[in-house]
Amino acid sequence: MAKRKRKEKHEEHMDESWLIPYADLLTLLLALFIVLFAMSSIDANKFQMLARAFNSTFEGGTGIMEYPSPLPDGEMEELDVTKTEPKEQQDQEHEKLKEAEKKINDYISKKGLNDKLKTSLTDEGLLITINNDILFESGSVYVRKRDEDLAKEISQLLVMEPPRSIIVSGHTDNIPIQNAQYDSNWELSVMRAVEFMKLLLTNPSLSPELFSAKGYGEFKPISSNKTTEGRQKNRRVEILILPLVQKGQQNPVSS
Template identity: 30%
Template sequence: MIKRRPQTRPDKGSPKWMVTFSDLMTLILVFFILLFSMSVVDANKFRAISESFQERSVFDFNPSIIPFENPAPDTEPGDDPFEQEDPFESFLEGEAEEGEGQLDQFLEEVIEFLDSQDLLEAITASRDDRGVVLVLQEQVLFASAEADVIPDAVPFLDKVGTLLESVPNIVKVEGHTDSRPISTHRYPSNWELSGARASSVIRYLVDQHNLDPERFISVGYGETKPVVPNTSEENLQQNRRVVIVISDPAMEEEDLF
């Protein structure tokens, strides 16, 4: 009599390999969540990650590569399951609002200080698309044709340095001169003089207030960016200036130039 082999029934449910694969994906996800929680969030990188998730092709028609046997009643082919509020965008909006508030407070405190010290004529503080902009006339910072910070400039620079300790923004310092040529041993042209003046301001802020030097950008424009024509002594004086830009957090670093 021939014995029949017992017939094996195929296992129901997902294949065994899928369980192991799912566990592996879960562990990898937990690992990256831990890395993210211990990292410093960069808004620009965050935006790039968000855009990479939005540029999807595999999930355009199905929320999973493997179709569900019993899809949810409100899920229809062609529906976009990701069509909801983007958490990345929400985070960036929150960061931008916080940065805007810090800049507004920064500007308010600077104006109050200038008013109390009767410096509103020599130093102006305003807000534009770059951030908070401080324009300092030459006479409040330097002697003529020199780039060493004078003692009279210390109170204001200390005020700016103290405020910069409480915000992480990038700071650009621009040096500008009038059109009159200069030719000395230290400064062969207005390029060297304007660059040295911008660097002197940054050096003071970094050394006296222990600020991160990587936050600063130094630029010497010479006489190439006058605010008024160099046709009178008063206009020449306006063009001899240093501009400090406390950048808006939403600004790209290259947009400051």
């Protein structure tokens, strides 16, 4: 009986050459998602670093990173605020506050209020000092009716673009308060700052979230309390306009 020839079964090997382009495609997709994420963050430095990295990795043909920026020429530099040195930013903000100070001083001169209001540009920001005697009756926290218009006019001077944070603070002399409604000069100064701030914020162009109020009582005098003139100077409301960029800060404040 003739032996049957067995047909040898040869295992068929699958062609795996498709794996290489598939892997390349996955890598490109990953690169695309990273680029899209970088673009959504609008981080100029990160995008440019990614661009250089991928351009050096993927060669040949037109790549997804062919262009160094997703924005037209020049706009990347405008967005990249990190290119501006902190010192330069502070100088620019100082000039902005000087312009605001001039505007306020022009108003003070026009209204003949030189002995009642004054401004000073300090390391903290632009400070406006208002004599309490033109705002409040003795022992009262409410701005006098006849002076409400003055407070509202001052509020117009605080409108800036972009808006700045503003601190309103109240101060008194060291004469103990004789008022059953308030226990101390400290409490009186706090409430005066709050009431004055509320009047400022009747201006719809000002943002309440940028305002805060403080009260210092008699504890931050600017003159001697031993004289009538000195005590009058110590009774005051101060408005501090903070700069967008402060000393020791690396990047601008947001708005």
